[in-house]
Amino acid sequence: MNLSRHPELLDRLAAGYALGTLRGRARRRFEALAREQAPVRAAALVWQARWSGLTELQAAAEPSPQVWTRIHNLVEADQQHRARAARAQGAAPARAVGWWHSLGWWRGAAAAGALATLAAVAVGLQTHGALRESAGRQIAALQQQLQATPQIQYVAVLSDANAAASMLVTFDPKHNQLVLQRVGGFQEGTDKSLQLWALPPGGGPRSLGVLGQDARSTLVAAESDVRQVPTLAISLEPKGGVPSATGPTGPVLFKGTLIQRTL
Numbered sequence: 001m002n003l004s005r006h007p008e009l010l011d012r013l014a015a016g017y018a019l020g021t022l023r024g025r026a027r028r029r030f031e032a033l034a035r036e037q038a039p040v041r042a043a044a045l046v047w048q049a050r051w052s053g054l055t056e057l058q059a060a061a062e063p064s065p066q067v068w069t070r071i072h073n074l075v076e077a078d079q080q081h082r083a084r085a086a087r088a089q090g091a092a093p094a095r096a097v098g099w100w101h102s103l104g105w106w107r108g109a110a111a112a113g114a115l116a117t118l119a120a121v122a123v124g125l126q127t128h129g130a131l132r133e134s135a136g137r138q139i140a141a142l143q144q145q146l147q148a149t150p151q152i153q154y155v156a157v158l159s160d161a162n163a164a165a166s167m168l169v170t171f172d173p174k175h176n177q178l179v180l181q182r183v184g185g186f187q188e189g190t191d192k193s194l195q196l197w198a199l200p201p202g203g204g205p206r207s208l209g210v211l212g213q214d215a216r217s218t219l220v221a222a223e224s225d226v227r228q229v230p231t232l233a234i235s236l237e238p239k240g241g242v243p244s245a246t247g248p249t250g251p252v253l254f255k256g257t258l259i260q261r262t263l
Helices: 007-019 024-036 038-057 065-088 103-148
Strands: 154-159 165-172 177-182 192-199 206-210 216-220 231-238 252-260
Touching (some): 007 038, 024 038, 038 154, 038 165, 038 252, 154 231
Antiparallel strands (some): 165 177, 177 216, 192 206, 192 231, 231 252
């Protein structure tokens, strides 16, 4: 199945994969498609970058010692109650059975789940006041972060000659930015630079900028620079790059299809 022909489905699956809600056979199938299709890999990387920043807004909460004391007391009381009930009924000692088939074990597991729920509720009640006080600040921070979140409209995964993904390229027309994230292990020498090129269907290559040597590089570009450009390429050039008019002078290391998102 070519998921790039179904952008809405691809976006939902990629979001679920990055968040962890896509599980089992569906997750394994998505990973198999990601290995075969560059757009699927790109969508997963984009959503992983989006979700990674949201966890920073959630404050950590530790249960107080009183919560664990209450849990201990509830367990003790339950055990004593069951022992008294058994003596009142004159129950004979149960024969030993495997833990997997033990009704007592399953009851204990159910009780543990219930107690864990009680603990979570208790912690929630204790921290509710503090969370309510900070809710306004968290909401404001989230709104600010969402405003700053790039509106990705174009995505490309550039691969080397062995079809190994080496560079993730995204374009945000809202901020006129091309963001390039190295996902491979290539590192040019200090006397060399990587240069990004647009390969339009008609005409020669057009330079979109020179990358820094960090794992992430940002280039300024207008949407007209990438609109209707089917392919991007990265060449290895002398330090600082070469003029756009000359075209690439060094080897083309990475190349890939530029995909316009329609969501």
